[in-house]
Amino acid sequence: MAILEVENVSKDLGDFALRDISFKLDEGYIMGFIGPNGAGKTTTIKIIMNLMKKDKGKVRLFGLDYKGHELEIKNRIGFVFDENYYYEELTIKEMKKIIAPFYSNWDEDVFNDYIKKFSLPLNRKIKDLSKGMKMKFSLAVALSHNAELLVMDEPTSGLDPIVRDELLDILSEFIQNENRAVFFSTHITSDLDKIADYITFINEGRILFSSTKEELWDNYVLVKGDKALLDGKLKNSMVGFRENRFGFTGIGFYEKIMALELKDRLVLEKPTLEDIMLYFGRRGDNV
Numbered sequence: 155m156a157i158l159e160v161e162n163v164s165k166d167l168g169d170f171a172l173r174d175i176s177f178k179l180d181e182g183y184i185m186g187f188i189g190p191n192g193a194g195k196t197t198t199i200k201i202i203m204n205l206m207k208k209d210k211g212k213v214r215l216f217g218l219d220y221k222g223h224e225l226e227i228k229n230r231i232g233f234v235f236d237e238n239y240y241y242e243e244l245t246i247k248e249m250k251k252i253i254a255p256f257y258s259n260w261d262e263d264v265f266n267d268y269i270k271k272f273s274l275p276l277n278r279k280i281k282d283l284s285k286g287m288k289m290k291f292s293l294a295v296a297l298s299h300n301a302e303l304l305v306m307d308e309p310t311s312g313l314d315p316i317v318r319d320e321l322l323d324i325l326s327e328f329i330q331n332e333n334r335a336v337f338f339s340t341h342i343t344s345d346l347d348k349i350a351d352y353i354t355f356i357n358e359g360r361i362l363f364s365s366t367k368e369e370l371w372d373n374y375v376l377v378k379g380d381k382a383l384l385d386g387k388l389k390n391s392m393v394g395f396r397e398n399r400f401g402f403t404g405i406g407f408y409e410k411i412m413a414l415e416l417k418d419r420l421v422l423e424k425p426t427l428e429d430i431m432l433y434f435g436r437r438g439d440n441v
């Protein structure tokens with residue numbers, strides 16, 4: 155069953171717009187949401203969380219519409235946001251006392267376990283926490299009310315490598331219960347290599363693809379070669395490429411590239427997610 159469905163959502167913000175975006179996430183899976191700075195990730199997440207109104211389209215969570223089900227939906231989501239939405243003057247303990255009653259399934263023992271695991275100082279004011287500690291506090295809250303879906307905006311960005319790894323383990327554990335799902339944005343492609351089942355890529359407010367990692371490896375190939383080979387046919391066989399002093403590198407459609415006569419003169423490799431982020435949608439701009 156789809157835990158999260160985004161269907162033809164548009165939002166005009168003046169200088170920026172989300173254009174007709176659609177994707178869906180089934181229970182049992184982790185989806186990474188990637189794209190360059192300013193691509194629309196946070197805006198999409200705000201719309202998913204009903205923190206921003208959309209102009210058009212549908213968002214359904216657990217098969218429900220926000221209209222009439224907002225409380226139930228929010229209860230079933232663990233949300234980690236990169237902008238702080240806590241009262242800075244309160245301590246962790248005081249803030250927890252305010253938050254916990256909002257959730258019908260709050261589990262104090264689980265919360266206390268995470269506080270210990272993350273070495274969080276219960277009596278320190280939120281404003282005096284480091285960026286990583288604030289993130290860990292948000293995570294502890296998100297994981298302590300038996301949520302079925304975690305929605306996270308760059309949860310790993312302020313974390314040191316050890317805690318980041320710990321978080322990825324926690325997410326893998328979370329998903330062991332197959333009625334759950336995780337949706338998170340990130341710039342760190344190694345996070346995705348480790349745990350994401352699906353990758354959704356947004357660029358300039360449009361979804362370029364939303365597919366499993368395996369589908370990506372089946373459909374796309376990293377192509378390198380001499381500039382002299384760059385004819386119209388080759389260009390049309392690539393979703394994006396960049397030229398450099400020595401030649402070009404790009405992401406090609408696997409089948410189209412394999413059908414080219416000059417394919418034997420190209421260097422073909424399996425792309426990393428980083429390659430896909432770098433070259434997707436680029437039309438020959440020089441580096």
Ligand SMILES: Nc1ncnc2c1ncn2[C@@H]1O[C@H](COP(=O)(O)OP(=O)(O)OP(=O)(O)O)[C@@H](O)[C@H]1O
Pocket residue numbers: 167168169170189190191192193194195196197198
């Ligand atoms: N309320 C708003 N009014 C007008 N423009 C906005 C508003 N919120 C965001 N934007 C613009 O929308 C664009 C997308 O921003 P968004 O925060 O969604 O990107 P992002 O993909 O999360 O980027 P980053 O990776 O840098 O966090 C940006 O150009 C931003 O300035």
